[in-house]
Each structure stands twice: as structure tokens, then as C-alpha cells.
Amino acid sequence: MAHEAKLILDHISTKLRTVGHNNITRCPSCAEEGHDRSGDNLSISIEDPRTDICWAGCTRDMIRAAMGRPRPVQHALQGQKKEASNVEI
Numbered sequence: 001m002a003h004e005a006k007l008i009l010d011h012i013s014t015k016l017r018t019v020g021h022n023n024i025t026r027c028p029s030c031a032e033e034g035h036d037r038s039g040d041n042l043s044i045s046i047e048d049p050r051t052d053i054c055w056a057g058c059t060r061d062m063i064r065a066a067m068g069r070p071r072p073v074q075h076a077l078q079g080q081k082k083e084a085s086n087v088e089i
């Protein structure tokens with residue numbers, strides 16, 4: 001759960017635009033499918049950069065997976081030791 005604090009901003013290389021209380025940029029998940037050509041699907045709260053929302057409905061896992069860094073979601077395997085391949089972001 002400690003990985004939750006990682007900021008999506010640190011992993012985004014697309015241009016950010018500030019709109020109201022949010023930073024707007026291209027959603028990596030949408031972009032992967034050839035969508036979001038206008039580059040404004042992903043909204044990241046300025047007050048809380050951990051809050052990111054894709055207006056097209058991508059989940060945070062989808063967005064992170066598109067960035068090549070999927071979060072571990074193996075809740076059932078919580079007791080197991082992390083594998084060495086589980087590289088920290």
C-alpha cells in the first residue's frame with residue numbers, strides 16, 4: 001500500500017495544462033489505444049496530485065499499466081514475499 005503515494009505526475013511526460021483546480025494532460029491509457037488525441041482526458045488534482053481521473057473512464061490501474069508500471073494487485077498473495085522482479089517505481 002505504500003506504493004499508493006507515488007505521483008502520476010512523476011511519470012508523465014506529456015504536456016500539462018492547468019484548468020481550474022486540475023492539471024490536464026493526455027491519458028496514457030487512452031493514448032495507448034489511439035484515443036485522447038486532444039490530450040486532455042486525464043485530470044490530476046493540483047491540491048492532491050495523487051488524485052487522477054480519466055474522463056474516458058480509465059481506472060488508475062489502467063493508467064499505471066499504460067505507463068508500464070502496473071501496481072501489484074495480488075491481494076490474495078499478501079502474505080507472500082515480494083519477488084525481486086517487483087521493482088519499485
Ligand SMILES: [Zn+2]
Nearest residue numbers: 027030054058
Ligand atoms: Zn484514459
